[in-house]
Amino acid sequence: MSNEKLPSRSENYSEWYTQVVxxxxxxxxxxxxxxxxxxPYGWALWENIQQALDSRFKxxxxxxxxxxxxxxMSFLEKEKxxxxxxxxxxxxxxxxxxSELEEPLVVRPTSETIIGYMYAKWIKSYRDLPVLINQWGNVVRWEMRTRLFLRTLEFYWQEGHTAHATAEEAEEETRRMLEVYYDFAVNEAAVPVIRGRKSEKEKFAGAVRSYTIEAMMGDKKALQSGTSHNLGQNFAKAFDIQYLDENNELQYAWTTSWGLSTRFVGAIIMTHGDDQGLILPPRLAPIQVVVVPIWKKEAEREQVLSAGRELLARLQESGIRAQLDDADNKTPGWKFNYWEMKGVPLRVEIGPRDVAKNAVVLARRDVPGREGKIFGVPMAEAPERIARMLDEIQAALLQRATEFRDANIHDVRSYDELKEVIAAGGWARGWWAGTTEEEVRIKEETGATIRCIPFDQPEGSGTCFYTGRPAQEVALFAKAY
Amino acid sequence: MSNEKLPSRSENYSEWYTQVVxxxxxxxxxxxxxxxxxxPYGWALWENIQQALDSRFKxxxxxxxxxxxxxxMSFLEKEKxxxxxxxxxxxxxxxxxxSELEEPLVVRPTSETIIGYMYAKWIKSYRDLPVLINQWGNVVRWEMRTRLFLRTLEFYWQEGHTAHATAEEAEEETRRMLEVYYDFAVNEAAVPVIRGRKSEKEKFAGAVRSYTIEAMMGDKKALQSGTSHNLGQNFAKAFDIQYLDENNELQYAWTTSWGLSTRFVGAIIMTHGDDQGLILPPRLAPIQVVVVPIWKKEAEREQVLSAGRELLARLQESGIRAQLDDADNKTPGWKFNYWEMKGVPLRVEIGPRDVAKNAVVLARRDVPGREGKIFGVPMAEAPERIARMLDEIQAALLQRATEFRDANIHDVRSYDELKEVIAAGGWARGWWAGTTEEEVRIKEETGATIRCIPFDQPEGSGTCFYTGRPAQEVALFAKAY
Known part of the structure; x- marks a missing residue:
C-alpha cells in the first residue's frame, strides 16, 4: 500500500475515487x-453482489x-x-x-439480438411462455473515456432476457425486476436509489420503456445503477419471435431485458467511502470483521495472538466473515490504516491489557476515531455484540446516504433555479412537460440530464419549469457519470 | 421434445451424443x-460443477x-x-x-500472458508470494471441427494462475490442483479419471510439465478432462515476474496454470448416458428427484397431486433438489421418457393405488425397467429412502464406469498388440521409452496418442513395446476427442 496520503474527497473527488480503487x-x-x-478483493465483493442478486432472480x-x-454484425442491424x-x-x-471472416463478428455489447434469434427458435406455443432467462457474463463497449468500474471497455454484468405472451406481462416483469434491483440496492448495498422511468431521450436503444435506479454519489453526481427495459414487440418483430396462442393464431411475443453491472461496485465505493478510503456495507463486505492483535514485547505476542485466534474461530462459527491480521512485519497503526482503506466495517483490537481483562475493543469503520470505539467488551459477549453492531453499521450507512441524498435534491420552479441547483452540484426536481429537443438543450446548457421520472410523484399536477406548459409529472435532473 | 427415437449408442455414438445434448x-x-x-438445464449442471470446484479452490x-x-497480440509473441x-x-x-486498431487484440484463448503481465506489476518481494488466483470465464479458440461441449469456438472454464518463490512449491501446487480435479471428478461427477503426466508432445504450449485427468467415454475414446501445468520460469522470464528474496536478491518467480472447462459436461454425458438419454450423477444433477403424479379420472387428480405436493415439500425441506411434474397436458408415459432423457437420477411415481396405501414407487434412472423400481415405499419413510438411494445411485454410477474403464484398458507388449487394441477401440498400456518423433508416427499410423503417463505405475521397469529400449514407465495410448 502506498504511504502517500489519500487525496481528500473535497480536494479532488475523481482522484480520491481512483486512488481508493x-x-x-x-x-x-x-x-x-x-x-x-x-x-481478488474487488471480485469477492462482486461475488457477494452476484449471490444477492442471483438468489433473488431464482x-x-x-x-x-x-x-x-x-x-x-447483421444481427444488430435488424433492429434499427x-x-x-x-x-x-x-x-x-x-x-x-x-483468415479474414466473410461476415465480421461483433463482441457482444449486450445480447438482445442473439438471444432474440434463439428465442425465435425455441418458442413455438403459448405453453412455452414465459421464457425467463438470465446470463452472467462480460460485454464490450468501445468507450472513449473510461474509469475503473464506472465505465470500462469490458465490464461484467448480468443481463436478463424474457419473453411473454402479453404486453401486460412484459410490463409487469420489467417492473418486477426493477423492484428486485431496488430491494438489492437498498437492503444489501445500503445505496438509497431512486426508482423511475427514463425519458424518451435516455431510454435504451430499442426499448419501448426503460426504468432505472439512480444513486447519488458522494460528489452529488448521479450514477445509473441498474436498468430494466420493456422492449415491446420490437425485437420479436426483428427476430420473428412468434408463438401460437390458445386459439392457434400466430402472435409476436413481448420481450424485456434488464441489467446490473460491475459499475455497481463504483456505486458502493462512491456512496459510502470517506477520506480514509472504502467503507463497505457489512452485508456485502468480503471481510466483515478484522481482528488486530497488538503487542510490543515478545511475551505479549503469544497472549494476544491466541486470544485473537479464539475470537476468530468463534466469529467464523457464527457465520461472520472475519480475518485475523497476524502479520509480524507491520505495526498496528499500519494495519489500522490498511483495513480502513479496505473498508472493513468493524475492527477488533486486542492488546495485552484487553487480554488481562478478558475483553476486546470494537472500532466502527463508519464512525472515525474514539467516538466509534467501544472499550472493554467482554470476550464472552463479543460475537453477539459484533453481529449486532454489523447490523447497526448496515443501517447507519443507509441512513447517512439517504439523508445526504435528500439534503441535495432541490425542487425548482424555473429554469434559472434549475441552473443554480445544477451549478451548485445538486439534483433538481421540477414539473416537466418538455420534448426531447428541449431536454437536449438543457443538457447542452447545464450538463444535466433527466436521470428519471421518479415513481414517487407529488400529488396533482403543475407547471413545467422550462416550458410553462401544464405538466403531469416531475422529473429529476442531475449531472451524471 | 422430439418424438423420434434416439439413435442407440452402438449404432451411432456421435449422433446419439448430439441428440442427447x-x-x-x-x-x-x-x-x-x-x-x-x-x-438453462445445461448451465444449471455447470453451476453445480462450478460450486463443487470453487469451494475446493477456496x-x-x-x-x-x-x-x-x-x-x-504482442503479448502472445513473448513466449515462443x-x-x-x-x-x-x-x-x-x-x-x-x-476505427482500425494500431495493434490488433486477441480474444483470449487462455490468459497466461496477460496475467503474467499483471503479476509482474504486483509481485515485488517474497512476501507477496505465493499469488493464488483463479478466474471463471470464457475463452475463444478458432477450432475447425467443433462439437457441443467437447470442442467449441467459445467455451467456459476456470483458469487458475499461481506464482511461487521456488520450483518445488510450483510443482506442489501443480500436483495439488490435479488432485483437486481428481477428487471432484471421482467424488462429485462419478467419472473415474486416470491421473498422469502428459508426454512432451502433448504438453501445454509453454509448460515445463503438464498433468492431466483422462476419462474413458462410452465409446471408449479418451477425453482430456482437466489439466494442470507447471510453467517453470518460462512466463516469468517472458514477462519479468521478479521478486526480491530474503537476501534482497532478484529472482524469477515460478508459475503454474490449471483449467477445467464445460467440456467436462461432455465427460459426464458420455460416461453415464444410455440409450434412453442422459444419466446425471446425483451430486451434480440440477434436479435429483422428479415426482410424477399419475391419474386417469378427474377425481384421482387432486388426490395424487396433493400427495405429490406434500412429498415435494418434504424432499425440499431435507435439501433434496426435487421437482413435481404436474403438467396436465402430458401423459405419464411422455413424462417418464422426458425425465429419463434429462437424466434425473430418481423418479417417484404416485398413483391412486399408492395414495390408498399411503406409499410411493421409486424408479432408479440407472437401472432400467422393473428391476430399478421399488414398490410400496411408505410415504413416511420416503424422504430418507430417497436420500439413501441417491447415494446408492452415485456409487453405482462410479462403480459401473470404473468397471467399464478397467475392462477396456489392455496391456500390450508389442506394437502389433497396440494396433490391435486401438483398432478394437480400447486403450493400450505399455512400457514406453520412445521419442516425440516415434509418438508422432504411432499417431499417424493408429490414430492413438499418449493420453498420459499414469501416476499409477507398475513395479520395476520393462521393455518399450515400440522401440525395444529399456523403459522406466508405462504410457496409456488411446484415440481421443
Whole structure:
C-alpha cells in the first residue's frame, strides 16, 4: 500500500475515487486501454453482489444460461434503433483462425439480438411462455473515456432476457425486476436509489420503456445503477419471435431485458467511502470483521495472538466473515490504516491489557476515531455484540446516504433555479412537460440530464419549469457519470 | 421434445451424443459457426460443477479475480512456444469504436500472458508470494471441427494462475490442483479419471510439465478432462515476474496454470448416458428427484397431486433438489421418457393405488425397467429412502464406469498388440521409452496418442513395446476427442 496520503474527497473527488480503487486493491488498469483487472478483493465483493442478486432472480422464477460472446454484425442491424445506439461502440472480430471472416463478428455489447434469434427458435406455443432467462457474463463497449468500474471497455454484468405472451406481462416483469434491483440496492448495498422511468431521450436503444435506479454519489453526481427495459414487440418483430396462442393464431411475443453491472461496485465505493478510503456495507463486505492483535514485547505476542485466534474461530462459527491480521512485519497503526482503506466495517483490537481483562475493543469503520470505539467488551459477549453492531453499521450507512441524498435534491420552479441547483452540484426536481429537443438543450446548457421520472410523484399536477406548459409529472435532473 | 427415437449408442455414438445434448435441452447451436448456447438445464449442471470446484479452490487458499478478455497480440509473441501453440486458433479484433486498431487484440484463448503481465506489476518481494488466483470465464479458440461441449469456438472454464518463490512449491501446487480435479471428478461427477503426466508432445504450449485427468467415454475414446501445468520460469522470464528474496536478491518467480472447462459436461454425458438419454450423477444433477403424479379420472387428480405436493415439500425441506411434474397436458408415459432423457437420477411415481396405501414407487434412472423400481415405499419413510438411494445411485454410477474403464484398458507388449487394441477401440498400456518423433508416427499410423503417463505405475521397469529400449514407465495410448 502506498504511504502517500489519500487525496481528500473535497480536494479532488475523481482522484480520491481512483486512488481508493487502486490502494484498496479492488481493481487495476489492464494493459489494454480502457480495460480493467478486477483484483481478488474487488471480485469477492462482486461475488457477494452476484449471490444477492442471483438468489433473488431464482426466487422470481428465472434460470441462468449462456449465450455466445460473438454476434454476427447483421444481427444488430435488424433492429434499427438498436444498431444506431450501439454501432459507435463496437469491437469487431474480422480475423479468425488466420483468415479474414466473410461476415465480421461483433463482441457482444449486450445480447438482445442473439438471444432474440434463439428465442425465435425455441418458442413455438403459448405453453412455452414465459421464457425467463438470465446470463452472467462480460460485454464490450468501445468507450472513449473510461474509469475503473464506472465505465470500462469490458465490464461484467448480468443481463436478463424474457419473453411473454402479453404486453401486460412484459410490463409487469420489467417492473418486477426493477423492484428486485431496488430491494438489492437498498437492503444489501445500503445505496438509497431512486426508482423511475427514463425519458424518451435516455431510454435504451430499442426499448419501448426503460426504468432505472439512480444513486447519488458522494460528489452529488448521479450514477445509473441498474436498468430494466420493456422492449415491446420490437425485437420479436426483428427476430420473428412468434408463438401460437390458445386459439392457434400466430402472435409476436413481448420481450424485456434488464441489467446490473460491475459499475455497481463504483456505486458502493462512491456512496459510502470517506477520506480514509472504502467503507463497505457489512452485508456485502468480503471481510466483515478484522481482528488486530497488538503487542510490543515478545511475551505479549503469544497472549494476544491466541486470544485473537479464539475470537476468530468463534466469529467464523457464527457465520461472520472475519480475518485475523497476524502479520509480524507491520505495526498496528499500519494495519489500522490498511483495513480502513479496505473498508472493513468493524475492527477488533486486542492488546495485552484487553487480554488481562478478558475483553476486546470494537472500532466502527463508519464512525472515525474514539467516538466509534467501544472499550472493554467482554470476550464472552463479543460475537453477539459484533453481529449486532454489523447490523447497526448496515443501517447507519443507509441512513447517512439517504439523508445526504435528500439534503441535495432541490425542487425548482424555473429554469434559472434549475441552473443554480445544477451549478451548485445538486439534483433538481421540477414539473416537466418538455420534448426531447428541449431536454437536449438543457443538457447542452447545464450538463444535466433527466436521470428519471421518479415513481414517487407529488400529488396533482403543475407547471413545467422550462416550458410553462401544464405538466403531469416531475422529473429529476442531475449531472451524471 | 422430439418424438423420434434416439439413435442407440452402438449404432451411432456421435449422433446419439448430439441428440442427447439437444433433446435434453443441455445446449443448442448458436448462429455463429462452432459456438454453442448453453441452455438453462445445461448451465444449471455447470453451476453445480462450478460450486463443487470453487469451494475446493477456496479451501486450498485460492481467490477469484477477473482479467481482461482482450489481449495485445504482442503479448502472445513473448513466449515462443505459447504463440506457436495458439496462433492458428486466434480470433482477432481489428476494429474498435469504428476505427482500425494500431495493434490488433486477441480474444483470449487462455490468459497466461496477460496475467503474467499483471503479476509482474504486483509481485515485488517474497512476501507477496505465493499469488493464488483463479478466474471463471470464457475463452475463444478458432477450432475447425467443433462439437457441443467437447470442442467449441467459445467455451467456459476456470483458469487458475499461481506464482511461487521456488520450483518445488510450483510443482506442489501443480500436483495439488490435479488432485483437486481428481477428487471432484471421482467424488462429485462419478467419472473415474486416470491421473498422469502428459508426454512432451502433448504438453501445454509453454509448460515445463503438464498433468492431466483422462476419462474413458462410452465409446471408449479418451477425453482430456482437466489439466494442470507447471510453467517453470518460462512466463516469468517472458514477462519479468521478479521478486526480491530474503537476501534482497532478484529472482524469477515460478508459475503454474490449471483449467477445467464445460467440456467436462461432455465427460459426464458420455460416461453415464444410455440409450434412453442422459444419466446425471446425483451430486451434480440440477434436479435429483422428479415426482410424477399419475391419474386417469378427474377425481384421482387432486388426490395424487396433493400427495405429490406434500412429498415435494418434504424432499425440499431435507435439501433434496426435487421437482413435481404436474403438467396436465402430458401423459405419464411422455413424462417418464422426458425425465429419463434429462437424466434425473430418481423418479417417484404416485398413483391412486399408492395414495390408498399411503406409499410411493421409486424408479432408479440407472437401472432400467422393473428391476430399478421399488414398490410400496411408505410415504413416511420416503424422504430418507430417497436420500439413501441417491447415494446408492452415485456409487453405482462410479462403480459401473470404473468397471467399464478397467475392462477396456489392455496391456500390450508389442506394437502389433497396440494396433490391435486401438483398432478394437480400447486403450493400450505399455512400457514406453520412445521419442516425440516415434509418438508422432504411432499417431499417424493408429490414430492413438499418449493420453498420459499414469501416476499409477507398475513395479520395476520393462521393455518399450515400440522401440525395444529399456523403459522406466508405462504410457496409456488411446484415440481421443
Amino acid at each position: 487502486l490502494r484498496a486493491e479492488m481493481a487495476d488498469y489492464a494493459p489494454v486501454r480502457g480495460c480493467m483487472v478486477v483484483r 426466487a422470481t422464477g428465472h434460470t441462468n444460461a449462456a449465450f455466445p460472446l460473438l454476434i454476427p 434503433q438498436h444498431v444506431e445506439g450501439f454501432s459507435p461502440e463496437l469491437a469487431v472480430v474480422t480475423v479468425g483462425g488466420g | 439437444l433433446r435434453a435441452e443441455m445446449a443448442d447451436y448458436a448462429p455463429v459457426r462452432g459456438c454453442m448456447v448453453v441452455r 479451501a486450498t487458499g485460492h481467490t477469484n479475480a477477473a482479467f481482461p478478455l482482450l489481449i495485445p 512456444q505459447h504463440v506457436e501453440g495458439f496462433s492458428p486458433e486466434l480470433a482477432v479484433v481489428t476494429v474498435g469504436g469504428g
